[in-house]
Each structure stands twice: as C-alpha cells, then as structure tokens.
Amino acid sequence: MLSKSNISLLQSLQQKKFRREHGLFLVEGYKSVSEFADSAYQIEAVYHTAATAPKMLKLSQKINSIEISSAIIEKISSLKTPADVVATVKIPQWPALVHDTLNKKFSIVLDGIQDPGNMGTIIRTADWYGIENVICSEDCVEVYNPKVVQATMGSLSRINVHYIHLASILTNTKLPVYGALLDGENIYNTNFGTEGLIVMGNEGKGLTDKVKQFVTRAITIPRGGRAESLNVAIATAIFCSEINRNKLK
Numbered sequence: 001m002l003s004k005s006n007i008s009l010l011q012s013l014q015q016k017k018f019r020r021e022h023g024l025f026l027v028e029g030y031k032s033v034s035e036f037a038d039s040a041y042q043i044e045a046v047y048h049t050a051a052t053a054p055k056m057l058k059l060s061q062k063i064n065s066i067e068i069s070s071a072i073i074e075k076i077s078s079l080k081t082p083a084d085v086v087a088t089v090k091i092p093q094w095p096a097l098v099h100d101t102l103n104k105k106f107s108i109v110l111d112g113i114q115d116p117g118n119m120g121t122i123i124r125t126a127d128w129y130g131i132e133n134v135i136c137s138e139d140c141v142e143v144y145n146p147k148v149v150q151a152t153m154g155s156l157s158r159i160n161v162h163y164i165h166l167a168s169i170l171t172n173t174k175l176p177v178y179g180a181l182l183d184g185e186n187i188y189n190t191n192f193g194t195e196g197l198i199v200m201g202n203e204g205k206g207l208t209d210k211v212k213q214f215v216t217r218a219i220t221i222p223r224g225g226r227a228e229s230l231n232v233a234i235a236t237a238i239f240c241s242e243i244n245r246n247k248l249k
Contacts, residue, residue, distance in 0.1 A: 120151020184218030
C-alpha cells in the first residue's frame with residue numbers, strides 16, 4: 001500500500017518542475033517499461049496491479065516491484081485509459097555533446113518543436129532508422145513529458161536526446177546542415193551522402209532566422225496537393241526514409 005505522500009509524489013511527476021526536483025519521470029505500459037529495463041536508464045521502482053504480477057517476473061529481479069490497486073494506478077497515470085504498469089525512471093545526466101561523435105552519421109536537430117506527440121513520434125522514427133542523436137533547442141518540449149514518453153513507445157530508451165543552444169553546435173560543425181525549407185531543392189533529387197545534420201523547424205513557424213543562417217543545403221518535400229503545410233513528424237520521417245534509401249542504393 002502506498003502512502004498519501006508517495007501517491008502525491010508520483011502524481012507530481014506530471015509536472016516538469018517536480019520531475020526536475022526529484023530527478024524522475026514516469027513510463028507507462030509493460031512494453032515501454034520492459035524496454036527501459038533493458039536499457040542504460042535506471043528504474044527506481046515499478047508499480048503494477050495484481051493481474052500483471054506474472055509479467056513482473058520477466059523483469060530484472062534487481063528492480064523494486066510494488067503491487068498496487070487499479071484505483072491507485074488511475075490516480076498516478078497520465079493516460080485516459082491507464083496502463084496496469086507504471087515505472088519511475090531516473091532522469092540521466094547526459095555527457096556534453098561532442099562534435100566528433102556526430103561524424104560519419106546523421107543526427108536530427110529540432111528547432112522549437114512544441115507538440116509532445118510530434119516530439120515522441122520523431123524520437124520513435126529516429127529509433128526505426130537507426131539515428132542515435134536527437135539534438136533539441138532549449139525551447140523544445142521536454143522529452144520527459146508523459147505525453148512525449150508515451151508517444152515514443154519505448155524508443156526513448158535507445159535515443160540520446162540533447163538540449164543545447166543550437167548555435168553552439170551549428171557554428172563549428174563541418175557537417176552538411178540540411179534544413180527543411182519551402183524553397184529548397186527537391187528531396188527526391190538530393191544525394192545526402194553519408195553524414196549530416198537534419199534540421200526541422202517549429203510546427204507553425206518553421207526554422208528560426210537564427211538557425212536558417214547555418215543551413216548549408218535547403219531541402220523541400222514537393223507538394224502534390226493543396227495542404228498548406230506538412231506535419232513536422234511526418235516530414236522528419238520522409239527525410240529519414242530518403243537518407244536510408246540513399247544508403248541502400
């Protein structure tokens with residue numbers, strides 16, 4: 001049985017300031033929890049209902065596993081239909097991003113992404129295409145937001161997410177900087193080579209002027225219909241797909 005103070009702490013992790021204060025975030029659902037259990041992340045505790053007790057045996061015996069009622073799960077969950085497994089996971093202290101670690105590979109750079117669903121989908125897409133690093137401007141939505149974590153479907157456990165002042169990485173890089181812009185070259189005619197930074201902009205405003213100045217190649221996904229814009233997560237997936245297609249030629 002959890003105390004009221006423990007329940008209050010778990011509920012507080014819905015908010016960014018308390019995630020920072022306690023150094024913890026929530027992961028919901030057995031599949032996602034099991035992926036974090038098999039990663040470099042540290043799980044503080046797993047809370048589960050009696051119905052999922054047999055599944056808990058598949059997790060490491062070193063993980064603190066606590067059985068609670070469905071009613072308490074509902075209190076601490078961020079989901080409309082709560083999962084029957086919730087874990088508290090320690091927020092890692094990522095090492096400083098070093099330029100050399102980005103060489104000979106592609107990384108995704110995000111400029112002001114605000115929607116949690118988009119952020120989560122981008123991280124999941126990066127995982128699918130084997131992209132290790134997602135580099136975020138400091139005003140991007142926090143990656144440990146419950147909606148972001150849920151949208152990644154466990155992929156966050158395998159992706160390095162860095163929050164930095166983008167100019168600090170873009171100023172000194174020798175890598176090609178591909179920017180998603182409306183007036184660029186056709187993505188389907190682009191040879192992406194073997195390395196680079198793929199820069200995607202805010203959902204409504206696109207790339208900021210400060211970031212645009214670092215773009216060495218502007219790339220456009222040609223429009224065939226009448227939609228005013230393309231969802232940034234979908235656009236990122238198209239970029240990743242084209243990069244992967246180039247590799248497989």
